[in-house]
Amino acid sequence: MSLTLPPVEFQARVARAQARMAALDLGALLVTSEPDLRYFSGFLTRFWESPTRPWFLIVPASGNPVAVIPGIGQALMQRTWITDIRCWPSPRPADDGITLLTDALTELAQGGRIGMPMGPGTHLRMPLADYGALQSALAPLLIVSDEGLVQDLRAVKSEAEIALIRTACTIAGRAFDRVPQIAAAGVPLDQVFRDFQRLCLEEGADWVPYLAGASDAGGYADVISPATSLPLQAGDVLMLDTGLVHEGYFCDFDRNYSVGKPSHEVRDAHARLIEATAAGFETARPGAAAADLYAAMSAVLGGGTAPGRLGHGLGMQLTEGFSVLPDDLSVLRPGMVLTLEPCIDMGDGKIMVHEENLVIRETGPEWLSPPAGPEIPVLEDAS
Amino acid sequence: MSLTLPPVEFQARVARAQARMAALDLGALLVTSEPDLRYFSGFLTRFWESPTRPWFLIVPASGNPVAVIPGIGQALMQRTWITDIRCWPSPRPADDGITLLTDALTELAQGGRIGMPMGPGTHLRMPLADYGALQSALAPLLIVSDEGLVQDLRAVKSEAEIALIRTACTIAGRAFDRVPQIAAAGVPLDQVFRDFQRLCLEEGADWVPYLAGASDAGGYADVISPATSLPLQAGDVLMLDTGLVHEGYFCDFDRNYSVGKPSHEVRDAHARLIEATAAGFETARPGAAAADLYAAMSAVLGGGTAPGRLGHGLGMQLTEGFSVLPDDLSVLRPGMVLTLEPCIDMGDGKIMVHEENLVIRETGPEWLSPPAGPEIPVLEDAS
Structure with missing residues (x-):
């Protein structure tokens, strides 16, 4: 036990x-x-x-x-x-x-x-x-x-470790699916944070060491801020990024939601983030370097990516090991677990970030988080 | 914000x-x-x-x-x-x-x-x-x-900091009051842990960085273990010890519960722990040393206290600063926030621990956690 x-x-x-x-x-x-x-x-x-x-x-x-x-x-x-x-x-x-x-x-x-x-x-x-x-x-x-x-x-994780991370991811996936139950225009962001952590626990998390996110018009300024008490507003993009723990192993991925109908810009940006994630995923094979994942995702995102890494190792810590950066030549091996975390510049100092988790197999990549589709989920008005 | x-x-x-x-x-x-x-x-x-x-x-x-x-x-x-x-x-x-x-x-x-x-x-x-x-x-x-x-x-905390810690304590106190809603004989301990963290969030915690505890017959082996999936049983003492956070400031206190009717030993031990806490509290005045608190509590507990400190500083971290130990001569000053954490030996390698939080004022001590009474709360059978 x-x-x-x-x-x-x-x-x-x-x-x-x-x-x-x-x-x-x-x-x-x-x-x-x-x-x-x-x-x-x-x-x-x-x-x-x-x-x-x-x-x-x-x-x-x-x-x-x-x-x-x-x-x-x-x-x-x-x-x-x-x-x-x-x-x-x-x-x-x-x-x-x-x-x-x-x-x-x-x-x-x-x-x-x-x-x-x-x-x-x-x-x-x-x-x-x-x-x-x-x-x-x-x-x-x-x-x-x-x-x-x-x-x-x-x-390099064992099968037992991979199974624990997969369970953590599955728990978070179920919690993300329930976000429409807790978030809508008018709900304060700090209440969303509390309720989302409750959902993670209800879905089976042992605890929730990490939660960050933001909600702002057409994008957000960063991905590390704690919640404010400002209510969500129509036109916001709400992002929640959690690292919850199952028996000592983390997941680390996020989801974006549009509060009310998304603008074309937000819809396109989300679809592009998913496309970039897929490009990273396809590249994530044994022998590829972390830098190759960066290049594959950057090619989709265009030149305007926000500064910073586009993924990292994952396991007993929220982030560990290599970084998906142009100069990180770490070579992927079977059993490695990582995140892909493309970031897109929305202008006005705002960004959108998407993140998924995967494991490298002999034959190629395998999702650990349930991958999101290109359509940004919409939170309907509570009215 | x-x-x-x-x-x-x-x-x-x-x-x-x-x-x-x-x-x-x-x-x-x-x-x-x-x-x-x-x-x-x-x-x-x-x-x-x-x-x-x-x-x-x-x-x-x-x-x-x-x-x-x-x-x-x-x-x-x-x-x-x-x-x-x-x-x-x-x-x-x-x-x-x-x-x-x-x-x-x-x-x-x-x-x-x-x-x-x-x-x-x-x-x-x-x-x-x-x-x-x-x-x-x-x-x-x-x-x-x-x-x-x-x-x-x-x-030494400012009034603003003391207010934040008091709020954290108040939130935890409300969550502890609701433990009978989530815990009874037959409920697995890890489910109690999840549900208790949910209660903390519902009562207003920003997050719950720390939860430990145990449930075992007539006492428990330690106070740092994660939860097992074993169900609570009649005759167990359930202990939950949480450090939840409100705007970056911690509380750190615990509660003991008897699963079903407590034995005389458990009832007496709990009352003695409360008495020891009160003795520590009365001693916690400006100019007293941490060692004085240890002596005051030890005198109530008798010689058989389990090894370890009987309290510590508290604030931006779950534990910080001095220890309530015989050789810690740190002098209490107004504005210091601390825990009192007497421990009693129940035999067979088992202990019971009680913990409260307080602040030192010019005029003496002031509770920050809502102090528990001598009667151990009883969790009735769900049957």
């Missing part, structure tokens, strides 16, 4: 990590962030919302991972496949696990270098002062970059 | 920071985390859920803060009181804002030291490799610890 995936899933992840670690000459791998720690252990809790306590997991060059964690997590970690669990009474600012972690790393790294995720999209989830103390305590052992090892492993 | 608090609130925060910076001989303050950046700017978005892009805000020794942020955030930042907004097209792994940030810091710090939060509860929210690159690029300028400056400022 606390361990959705079977131990064999985690054993395979560790084996893959250890093969890469050998090539990188790493004596141990140290992870501190929620997704990285969960990737190797299955430790799933919303308690990471509290920034107080650091959590550590060590993958040695051989053998099973070792958890070095606050005592408050012991009972839950014991329900995962991890058996070597070392705890201290946290918070203890004077030594919040640093001595325990230093001893464990010294024992497990056996004089080798210790790799940590340090590249784009990664964070050190422990106080910077404690990290400095750890480096000093470990000397002459060195902490070095994992050279993207963990991110690379996480990018 | 995107700026709930008036500019004068942020100006006062910056003025207080600059006074402390002068005492610490800092030429600039650099923050990278969501709450720290929002504290000085009012920049409120759930987009932080995406780990891809770093965000920076600089508080110079004098003058207004400068935002150095990804272009995707420009429109939203322009709706805050910040006027000096410097953007780059992120993600750009080869230089994800580091050159722009280096130039801004070099200009603003005027040769002085640059302080960053590095202590307990703080995190560096940028890739570690980029932080190393920043240090090198800034040399001979030094990055040093802010000595807890930002955390200290954030610990």
